[in-house]
Amino acid sequence: MTNIEIAWIFNEIADLLELAGENFYKVLAYRKASRSLQRINAEVADLQREGRLSDVPGIGKNLRSKIEEILKTGKCTYLEELRRNVPQGMRYMLAIPGLGPSSIRLIYQKLSVETLEELEKAAKKKKIRELPGMGPKTETNILEGIKMLKSIQDCVPLGVALPLAELMVSQLTSIQGVKRAEICGEIRRGKEMVADIDLLVAATSPRDVIDIFLSHPRFKESWVSGAFQATAISLLGVKVNLKVVSPEEFAAAWFYYSSSGRHIDKLNEIAANQKYKIISKGFKSEKEKENGIIMPESEEEAYGFLGLPYIPPELREGSGEIEAAIANSIPKLITAENIRGDLHIHTNWSDGLNTIEEMAEAALKRGYEYIAITDHSRSLSVADGLSVEKLIKQFEVIKELNKKMSGFRILSGIEVDIRTDGTLDYPDEVLAMADIVVASVHSGFKQDSATINLRVQRALENPYVRILGHPSGRILGRRDPYALDLEQILETASRKGTWLEINSSPDRLDLSSYWARKAKEKGVVIAINTDAHDVSRLDDIRFGIITGRRGWLESENVINTWPLDKLLTELGGMF
DNA sequence: GCCGTTTTCGGCCCGACTGTTTTCAGTCG
Incomplete structure (x- = not known):
């Protein structure tokens, strides 16, 4: 049992307790423990062996014994008991934005509504508005929420699927007779929401694997789905497909199963000219007297056979990449090595976990040249937003820290709230003191299109704003983007030279790859940031990078690939 | 449920916004 699986159990317990109307702080305790388990670097099983479980913040006597039970039996009786008492459907309802545990409980108690289907029916029949404290808006909201949930049915965010896929690959690799194991499918293409985990293995004896x-x-379930295929449903509910091929077939299969159907279709048009058809094993001759299959030894060779340069998996969506390949203009996509810094980072001065120094050291260890400390601004009180005095104090501390560091620079920044009227949460004279200002929306998500457009445009007109943070505001699978017209935002950003963020948090991936590509076309520069609230989350940068790659970004399109000198010149402050 | 204690229990995550209401409860970051 991995940390993340135990964390998920605690998270589910928290949800169910909340739905049952339990004490708020008890619920909070489970959520804190869940977060804590996902953050720590050590494996829970190791800690338990060493008797150090209670060292984990938020794990007391009670949760420790639950972890021990889970590690020993693979089960949690407390969770099972809760599941018996709270219908599973109520938990799914929590995913509807604006609908919380109290309302769900009320609907359940008064209308006996236990599933999403029943909830949808009740809303359509206008039954919800009859309940105290609910009205037509709540009904509309419920129906919209259900519509959103249906659109992402059975999908999980890349941030959940990728780590699980990597774990599976490393385990498959260690099986005897396995020559190679790789991720393919949607994950390899970097899709933000993933329906399946697709794994490919080269082995001499498929049956054993x-x-x-x-x-x-x-x-929790698994079955054979073909002579060389198996399918399973993981404990987290994600579908996992395994295909096993011979080592000779591997390259062709990896190429084939990593590409979208549209990509293969378009390639087949080219192959048809050469009287070949692409199949998972390679190129099948369609000439009358031949019946052989040409098996490429690498993906490069597969494209070479069609007279094309290599096309990275993130581009294989049939959205212009083949045309680009023919014109020999496949972009040189950004890589992790290109990233020289992170311009959106929180510390324990606001709602982060680590100190400025710890974040800087972790960034230095990654080989970065700079970071920007951008804690929350004062009106975000839940996140301990900084008062003006505290912010100025932080600037001084950073100044001192920089004196001690060589070859590394901490920029003093701020993630300033864009207030509901479009003004910023600090006056200009305070913003002027920062090296870099990230402006973000953290309230009033439901403003109508005209209002929120005006609001964000107004913020972008502020001369000190350099980056627009998580521009669309979406939370994957949980919250749709604000009603913001991103086309217009791109226009303004282009005119003002504002950088737009790809927020790498796997919950956000915002901008999306679609808008990142649009931004590139408009000449808008991107900042790929993590928004990390602790040192471990600096690793999230890879999700931002893969999103950037899907958006056709090259290193020159991304501000934080620039060397420190160039960045400082661009920022134009007094350094 | 955890934590930190003046070791046995009180404090912990608060304030803006929303939709429903005429004064507030629920949701969310």
């Missing part, structure tokens, strides 16, 4: 796969303890 499939048998081991089927009996994996992390699956």
Whole structure:
């Protein structure tokens, strides 16, 4: 049992307790423990062996014994009991924005509504508005929420799927007779929401690999789905597909199964001219007297066979990449090595976990040249937003820290709230003192299009704003973007030279790859930031990078690939 | 449920916004 799986159990317990109307702080305790488990670097199983479970923040006597039970039996009886008492459907309802545990409980108690389907029916029949404290808006909101949930049905965010896929790959690789194991499918293309985890293995004896796969303890269901295929549902509810091929077939299969259907279709048009058809094993001759299959030894060779340069998986969506390949203008996509810094980072001065120094050291260890400390501004009180005095104090502390560091620079920044009227949360003279200002929306998400457009435009007109943070405001699978007209925002950003963020948090990935590509076309520069609230989340940068790659970004399109000198010149302050 | 204690229990995550109301409860960051 991994940390994340135990964290999920605690999270589910928290949800169910909340739905049952339990004490708020008890719920909070489970949520804190869940977050804590996902943050720590050590494996829970190791800590338990060493008797150090209680060292984990938020794990007391009670939760420790629950972890021990889970590690020992793979089950949590407390969770099972809760599940018996709270209908599972109520938990799904929590995903509807604006609908919280109290309302769900009320609807359940008064209308006996237990599932999303029943909830939808009740809303359509205008039954919800009859309940105290609810009205037509709540009904509309419920119906919209259900519509959103249906659109992402059975999908999980890349941030959940990728780590699980990597774990599976490393385990498959260690099986005897396995020559190679790789991720393919949507994950390899970097899609933000993933329906399946697709894994490909090269092995000499497929049956053995499939048998081991089927009996994996992390699956709640598994079955054989073909001679060389198996499918499973993981404990987290994600579908996992395994295909096993011979080592000779591997390159062709990896190429084939990593590409979207549209990509393969378009390639097939080219292959048809050469009288070949692309199949998972390679290129099948369609000439009358031949019946052989040409098997490429690498993906490069597969594209070479069609007279094309290599196309990275993130581009293989059939959205112009083949045309670009023919014109020999496939972009040189940004890589992790290009990133030289992170311009959106929180510390324990606001709602982060680590000190400025710890964040800087962690960034230095990653090989970065700079970071910007951008804690929350004063009106975000839940996140301990900084008062003007505290912010100025932080600037002084950073100044002192910089004197001690060589070859690394901490920029003093701020993530300033764009207030509901478009003014910023600090006066200009305070913003002027910062090296860099990230402006973000953290309130009034439901403003109508005209209002929020005006609001954000107004913020962008402020001369000190350099980056617009998480521009669309979406939370994957939980909250739709604000009613913001991003086309217009791109226009303004282009005119003002404002940088737009790709927020790498796997919950956000905002801008999306679609808008990142649009930004590039408009000549708008992107900042790929993590918005990290602790040192471990600096790793999230990879999700931002893969999103940037899907958005066709090259290193020159991304501000934080620039060396420190160039960045400082661009920022134009007194350094 | 955790934590930090003046070791046995009180404090912990608050304030803006929303939709429903005429004064507030629920939601969310």
